[in-house]
Amino acid sequence: MENAFGLIYTGDASMQLRDLTFSRSVAAVPFGGRYRTIDFMLSDLVNTGIYNVGIIAQRNYHSLMDHLESGKEWDLHRKRDGLFVLPPFVTHDNTGVYKGTVDALRSCMGYIRRSSQKYVVLMGSHTIYNTTYNEMIKQHIASGADITIMYNRVKDYDMSEQFDDLRLKMDADGRVTDLALNPAMPETDCCSCDAFVMEKSILEYLVEDAYAHARYDFTSDVLLGSVQSLNIRGWEYKGYVARINSMNSYYRHNMALLDKAVSKDLFSSEHPIYTKIKDEFPARYVGEGRAVNSIVADGCVIEGYVENSVLFRGVHVAPGAVVRNSILMQADDIGENSTLDHMILDKSVTVGTERVLSGHGSYPVILRKGTKV
Amino acid sequence: MPKKKIIAMLLAGGQGSRLGVLTKSMAKPAVPFGGKYRIIDFPLSNCVNSDIDTVGVLTQYEPLALNAYLGSGQPWDLDRMNGGVFVLPPYVSGSKGQWYSGTANAVYQNIPFIDQYDPEYVLILSGDHIYKMDYAKMLKYHQEKNADATIAVLTVPMEEASRFGIMNADEDGRIYEFEEKPKVPKSNKASMGIYIFNWRILRPYLVADEADPASSHDFGKNIIPNLLNAGANLVAWSFNGYWKDVGTLKSLWEANMDLLGSRPEFRLADKDWRIYSKSAAMPPHYLGAASEVKECIVSEGCVVHGKAEHSVLFTGVHVEQGAEIRDSIVMPNAVIGENAVVKRAIIGEGAVVEAGAVIGSEPTPEDGSYDTSLTSDITLVANTVTVPAGRRIPVGMIVK
Numbered sequence: 001m002e003n004a005f006g007l008i009y010t011g012d013a014s015m016q017l018r019d020l021t022f023s024r025s026v027a028a029v030p031f032g033g034r035y036r037t038i039d040f041m042l043s044d045l046v047n048t049g050i051y052n053v054g055i056i057a058q059r060n061y062h063s064l065m066d067h068l069e070s071g072k073e074w075d076l077h078r079k080r081d082g083l084f085v086l087p088p089f090v091t092h093d094n095t096g097v098y099k100g101t102v103d104a105l106r107s108c109m110g111y112i113r114r115s116s117q118k119y120v121v122l123m124g125s126h127t128i129y130n131t132t133y134n135e136m137i138k139q140h141i142a143s144g145a146d147i148t149i150m151y152n153r154v155k156d157y158d159m160s161e162q163f164d165d166l167r168l169k170m171d172a173d174g175r176v177t178d179l180a181l182n183p184a185m186p187e188t189d190c191c192s193c194d195a196f197v198m199e200k201s202i203l204e205y206l207v208e209d210a211y212a213h214a215r216y217d218f219t220s221d222v223l224l225g226s227v228q229s230l231n232i233r234g235w236e237y238k239g240y241v242a243r244i245n246s247m248n249s250y251y252r253h254n255m256a257l258l259d260k261a262v263s264k265d266l267f268s269s270e271h272p273i274y275t276k277i278k279d280e281f282p283a284r285y286v287g288e289g290r291a292v293n294s295i296v297a298d299g300c301v302i303e304g305y306v307e308n309s310v311l312f313r314g315v316h317v318a319p320g321a322v323v324r325n326s327i328l329m330q331a332d333d334i335g336e337n338s339t340l341d342h343m344i345l346d347k348s349v350t351v352g353t354e355r356v357l358s359g360h361g362s363y364p365v366i367l368r369k370g371t372k373v
Numbered sequence: 374m375p376k377k378k379i380i381a382m383l384l385a386g387g388q389g390s391r392l393g394v395l396t397k398s399m400a401k402p403a404v405p406f407g408g409k410y411r412i413i414d415f416p417l418s419n420c421v422n423s424d425i426d427t428v429g430v431l432t433q434y435e436p437l438a439l440n441a442y443l444g445s446g447q448p449w450d451l452d453r454m455n456g457g458v459f460v461l462p463p464y465v466s467g468s469k470g471q472w473y474s475g476t477a478n479a480v481y482q483n484i485p486f487i488d489q490y491d492p493e494y495v496l497i498l499s500g501d502h503i504y505k506m507d508y509a510k511m512l513k514y515h516q517e518k519n520a521d522a523t524i525a526v527l528t529v530p531m532e533e534a535s536r537f538g539i540m541n542a543d544e545d546g547r548i549y550e551f552e553e554k555p556k557v558p559k560s561n562k563a564s565m566g567i568y569i570f571n572w573r574i575l576r577p578y579l580v581a582d583e584a585d586p587a588s589s590h591d592f593g594k595n596i597i598p599n600l601l602n603a604g605a606n607l608v609a610w611s612f613n614g615y616w617k618d619v620g621t622l623k624s625l626w627e628a629n630m631d632l633l634g635s636r637p638e639f640r641l642a643d644k645d646w647r648i649y650s651k652s653a654a655m656p657p658h659y660l661g662a663a664s665e666v667k668e669c670i671v672s673e674g675c676v677v678h679g680k681a682e683h684s685v686l687f688t689g690v691h692v693e694q695g696a697e698i699r700d701s702i703v704m705p706n707a708v709i710g711e712n713a714v715v716k717r718a719i720i721g722e723g724a725v726v727e728a729g730a731v732i733g734s735e736p737t738p739e740d741g742s743y744d745t746s747l748t749s750d751i752t753l754v755a756n757t758v759t760v761p762a763g764r765r766i767p768v769g770m771i772v773k
Binding site for chain 2: 281287290291297299
């Protein structure tokens with residue numbers, strides 16, 4: 001057990017996620033055939049030995065609440081600590097709509113104060129990776145840092161997808177000398193993974209101080225200005241990091257799971273990723289049904305042909321249908337002899353018979369939840 | 374404790390010796406089935422789907438795997454404030470204690486457990502059958518017939534009837550005779566080993582049976598005949614649907630094969646009657662670019678690079694490049710190595726078939742004679758066994 005609690009902010013999402021976040025927060029976006037992005041954050045915390053987790057909900061949090069329930073799937077249904085969903089509430093000094101992360105953190109100060117752990121792991125909800133924070137916390141304590149930021153080295157970064165892109169410049173000692181948010185020309189490839197470790201008392205102080213000075217965003221208003229006054233350090237993560245910050249990156253990172261190295265990294269058997277159980281039957285391949293280079297979840301019935309695709313739970317591909325380079329979410333139904341290429345189908349989409357739908361590698365087309373074609 | 378209308382007692386104590394080495398270290402109900410399930414998931418899910426929320430699982434043989442699997446009962450929604458699932462092993466009371474000596478004795482020893490709930494009815498189930506049954510319908514019939522006991526019966530082919538316990542009933546369903554494996558069967562209504570008793574009536578019979586030194590303390594052999602002789606109202610309730618006793622290797626293999634095809638004999642894909650199981654927390658399965666998977670059931674966590682046809686791949690199975698699997702069941706976390714061949718076989722949990730090995734090959738004179746009484750033409754690789762690279766295992770052999 002770590003002497004830390006987790007705090008996940010699920011408010012903001014990149015506008016470039018388009019219809020994916022039309023009716024849900026980015027934390028509840030389906031990923032990898034049977035997961036939602038928040039499953040990774042929760043599993044990372046639980047696998048670290050952190051069993052006190054607060055989730056700051058902002059907008060569109062119904063689908064998130066439905067997914068989390070009591071937290072039992074993550075072993076967070078506990079008498080002591082456990083899972084706390086913190087939706088906005090209206091009080092005399094809180095309008096219910098947060099002006100920014102600082103505002104959101106301040107509204108759940110009661111939870112923060114009550115948490116008995118000394119350290120906090122503060123995280124966003126659009127960066128997916130599979131690790132534990134034990135090493136990071138250890139380094140944080142040993143280095144005497146005020147704040148430790150988890151980062152990884154990015155290459156081939158597409159600037160058009162930039163969202164909440166925090167760059168860390170560090171001296172030889174690992175201390176952050178400069179932070180830049182969404183720089184047009186990044187001076188470093190060290191990019192924040194949206195996870196911060198600090199003492200709870202520092203978080204309390206920073207939030208109250210920022211609020212008192214009418215500063216509302218934790219990254220831009222607090223962190224950027226504190227490089228000199230605080231001892232901020234980086235902790236490098238070397239594994240696979242998926243930033244869900246645009247439709248293209250969403251598509252790319254799902255497809256990356258078809259690569260053995262990536263799927264091994266994100267789904268290590270040592271650190272399982274937990275999610276809500278649906279009790280679907282195992283996938284069935286029937287008649288001429290085939291799938292190659294694809295990820296297929298339980299509850300799927302494959303009677304057609306599937307290639308280079310990710311199929312979530314309960315997808316049906318009828319005889320003669322061909323699905324290529326696509327992401328089909330839960331309970332999609334593809335009719336006979338229809339053809340799909342470079343498509344993202346949100347949940348419960350029905351495609352009739354002999355339809356031809358196609359996007360492009362550079363622009364996968366998404367169909368909103370429940371669409372009928 | 375609040376009174377319960379009905380509770381279930383699931384007999385899970387059998388060793389399942391006809392399943393050979395598969396049950397060497399686990400009780401039969403814990404044996405994997407159908408890709409992601411274990412046999413006990415079926416009666417437990419039937420209970421929950423029939424609104425029965427209190428289940429005693431009577432176990433005494435290798436209970437560890439079963440205990441660990443059942444846990445708090447949460448996967449079946451059986452972690453209840455009042456009721457839930459309970460593992461009931463034999464225990465010592467005062468200076469006395471004994472193993473369960475028969476099905477009736479096992480329930481007898483747990484009379485205090487049942488009495489806690491003061492139920493009107495007790496449902497007796499066994500832990501080695503694959504089927505979907507609405508026990509609520511059976512209970513309704515039991516109540517309508519004002520029965521003392523109701524026995525679920527299945528219509529079997531007349532020529533096979535002599536293998537079963539046969540219930541001879543009149544048109545109204547009232548049983549007037551019970552014959553255990555009759556040479557000349559008078560009817561083809563076979564007992565499924567599923568009973569509903571009025572607890573008030575069953576309880577004294579269990580006590581009397583226990584006091585009878587000549588009794589073998591068995592429901593079929595003793596309790597049912599005794600009730601009949603005493604003129605109790607026993608009725609037969611006919612079940613129409615898939616039912617398979619998976620007590621032998623062959624029938625276990627067949628029942629898994631019955632899940633395959635576009636119109637499977639036994640349908641797991643039933644939204645109205647879900648079968649619940651403990652999740653393995655594994656990612657969805659991955660079929661490689663060179664894989665060929667045809668007419669199969671594939672579970673989460675599988676990684677397939679080779680060929681599989683008409684087979685059931687359980688959770689976490691790895692099939693390497695060039696491997697070929699046909700008409701087989703490959704249990705959780707087994708590994709089939711490169712270019713290995715598996716035909717008409719059961720590969721146990723965590724077993725490893727190394728590269729180029731052949732499971733179920735044509736026997737040759739060098740194989741000598743070996744015992745196939747348990748396997749007939751099914752080849753079995755026991756749990757966690759490694760079959761070395763290039764080894765040939767002839768049809769019907771058991772590798773332990």
